[in-house]
Amino acid sequence: MEKHCVWSPTTITPGEAKKPLSTTWVFKQKTDEDGNLSKFKARLCVRGFHQREGLNYGDISSPTGRLTSLKLLLTLCHINKFPIEQMDVKCAFLNGKLDKDLYIKRPNGYNKFKPTKYFKLN
Incomplete structure (x- = not known):
């Protein structure tokens, strides 16, 4: 987390109007094609259901394209014989910029900054 400046x-202080969000760890076991255990994955998730409208979130939207634009793009690729590949990008905050200060509580088991109980997301 420090390496990526998260x-x-x-x-x-108790008098401030900042309400830190709590987090939880989600653990998964990944398997290979034969069903053998290949690796463990850990993901730190913010408990978004604790947010309150107007306090620590605004409008929520998901950027999507129009279906007609997708059809046009696929048609142009077919006409020009361009290869088409499907991919899934699972990094919602890859290029996101935070316009407000968000704070989280220290994740369970993360003891590097022991006296610090909160983190400000960059």
């Missing part, structure tokens, strides 16, 4: 340790 957060910065911070303190929140």
Whole structure:
């Protein structure tokens, strides 16, 4: 997390209007084609259901394209014999910029900054 500058340790005094969100770890076991265990994955997720409208979230939207644009693109690829590949990008915040300060509580088991109880997301 430090390598990618995801957060910065911070303190929140009781009188401040900042409400840090809690987090949870999600663990998965990945298997190969034969069903053998190949690797373990861990994902840190913010508990978004604790958010309150107007306090720590605004409008929620998902950028999607129009179906007619997709059909046009596929037609042009077919006419010009361009190869088409499908891919799935699972990084919702890859290029996202935060326009407001968001704070999370220290994740369970993350003891590098022991006295720090909160982190500000960068």
